Amino acid sequence: MLSFLKPIFKLQFLFVILAVIVGVYYQEILAWHKNFIFTTEAEIPINYESDKQIAETLFTKAELAKYNGENGAPLYLALLGDVFDVTKGLKHYGPGCSYNFFIGRDASVSFITGEFENFVEDEADDVVVLKLNDLLGLENWKNFYHKDYAYVGKLIGRFYDNSGALTSYHHKFLALLDQAKQEKIESDRSRVSYPDCNIQWNAETSQTRVWCTNSSGGKERDWAGYPRKLFELGRDTFRCACVHQDKLDATDVMIKSYDNCEPLATECFYKVD
Numbered sequence: 001m002l003s004f005l006k007p008i009f010k011l012q013f014l015f016v017i018l019a020v021i022v023g024v025y026y027q028e029i030l031a032w033h034k035n036f037i038f039t040t041e042a043e044i045p046i047n048y049e050s051d052k053q054i055a056e057t058l059f060t061k062a063e064l065a066k067y068n069g070e071n072g073a074p075l076y077l078a079l080l081g082d083v084f085d086v087t088k089g090l091k092h093y094g095p096g097c098s099y100n101f102f103i104g105r106d107a108s109v110s111f112i113t114g115e116f117e118n119f120v121e122d123e124a125d126d127v128v129v130l131k132l133n134d135l136l137g138l139e140n141w142k143n144f145y146h147k148d149y150a151y152v153g154k155l156i157g158r159f160y161d162n163s164g165a166l167t168s169y170h171h172k173f174l175a176l177l178d179q180a181k182q183e184k185i186e187s188d189r190s191r192v193s194y195p196d197c198n199i200q201w202n203a204e205t206s207q208t209r210v211w212c213t214n215s216s217g218g219k220e221r222d223w224a225g226y227p228r229k230l231f232e233l234g235r236d237t238f239r240c241a242c243v244h245q246d247k248l249d250a251t252d253v254m255i256k257s258y259d260n261c262e263p264l265a266t267e268c269f270y271k272v273d
């Protein structure tokens with residue numbers, strides 16, 4: 001007599017099964033749904049040849065060279081592989097202006113050397129040959145461009161491959177940059193205990209004078225110290241440091257006296273051959 005209810009019970013049974021399946025595979029269903037509905041452009045694999053969006057972001061050397069301000073083109077430059085639109089700095093970068101050299105290319109090395117004429121194009125962005133300390137200078141320039149100008153993309157070559165990923169050269173650069181930062185921290189620390197000397201070169205005698213005062217090295221203190229050659233770890237050169245009397249025999253750094261200079265003299269003279 002209640003046979004008309006049978007299909008409803010069957011349907012109810014199906015709903016229960018469905019609810020159990022959804023409960024068990026909830027996470028998987030959610031992930032699939034997210035992918036299906038919310039696939040953004042950024043998640044679409046890069047196709048440099050055919051994707052206009054990406055073509056605007058990744059530049060070949062030849063493409064970058066076209067952004068040189070000619071025929072109404074904007075002014076672009078690259079630094080460490082990052083490309084910036086510097087059109088608003090026309091007075092610096094425009095044709096005939098002081099820094100037009102940087103336009104349409106990555107000449108990162110010249111940001112340090114200041115060499116704008118004699119350079120080899122293929123080596124203009126080979127920055128790992130620079131001193132570690134110079135890499136910090138390059139990072140400062142890069143931060144400057146990111147702050148003051150519009151970042152427009154990446155240059156395919158030394159720092160980015162043709163899919164925009166970091167090259168092994170780029171990783172090497174970043175490792176050296178970390179090393180440079182570490183050395184800077186250590187050097188700053190060392191300058192607190194061993195401030196720099198005053199240094200003056202005399203063209204007539206070709207002699208260099210080094211001496212210590214209560215403010216040499218930019219560190220105000222109630223002692224002047226004695227000039228010594230100070231060799232820091234990992235560096236093959238020395239700097240002139242003012243050493244406090246109590247630290248003349250210190251062993252945390254390598255300290256050497258200047259030749260022909262009395263142990264407690266407050267100034268020393270030397271000649272560089």
Ligand code: HEM
Nearest residue numbers: 086089091092093098099102110111112113114115148149
């Ligand atoms: C390694 C050497 C040098 C490099 C790579 C260099 C690079 C630059 C660059 C790229 C700019 C433009 C910054 C911007 O977009 O606002 C600039 C600006 C300027 N540079 Fe140099 N420069 C160097 C040396 C010098 C020297 C030796 C002087 C002075 C004797 C100098 C004086 C100036 C001045 C006055 C400005 C304009 C600042 C302003 O108007 O905001 N630069 N420099």
